[in-house]
Amino acid sequence: MSNETRITKKERDTLIILGQHLNEEFPMRLVDIALEMSLKPPTALNLVKRLEKKGYLEREKGMIVLTATGISRFREVVENHRIIETLMVNNGMDLEKACLMSENIDFLIDHKSIDKIFEKLGKPTKCPHGRRIEQFHK
Numbered sequence: 001m002s003n004e005t006r007i008t009k010k011e012r013d014t015l016i017i018l019g020q021h022l023n024e025e026f027p028m029r030l031v032d033i034a035l036e037m038s039l040k041p042p043t044a045l046n047l048v049k050r051l052e053k054k055g056y057l058e059r060e061k062g063m064i065v066l067t068a069t070g071i072s073r074f075r076e077v078v079e080n081h082r083i084i085e086t087l088m089v090n091n092g093m094d095l096e097k098a099c100l101m102s103e104n105i106d107f108l109i110d111h112k113s114i115d116k117i118f119e120k121l122g123k124p125t126k127c128p129h130g131r132r133i134e135q136f137h138k
Contacts (some may be wrong), residue, residue, distance in 0.1 A: 015066070028064050
């Protein structure tokens with residue numbers, strides 16, 4: 001992953017929020033992101049601008065939408081999260097702690113490493129929460 005497409009934890013959280021609202025009738029607005037992340041609007045705007053510069057989202061008439069690249073990155077982070085969480089739970093960690101810890105690294109791990117973990121886990125189809133693992137970037 002190049003430096004231009006790497007994301008921070010706050011950028012990751014912004015992508016997750018936007019991705020979780022993909023199927024809603026109206027796209028999110030800056031104020032929605034700020035409220036959901038408990039941020040001041042200028043801080044949320046800074047995050048949006050950074051993700052826009054990286055090609056992950058676009059702003060259209062006050063609405064913020066993920067680009068195809070943003071949707072792909074959102075799905076990758078979610079998949080990484082589920083695989084890491086599965087690894088941790090399978091090795092004795094409490095589910096909620098594994099979930100919280102996964103959030104801190106799911107956006108940092110490269111494809112090859114995740115694929116190796118996925119293989120070693122026996123290619124699980126669901127995470128400990130019962131959510132599907134799809135293996136998008138195989």
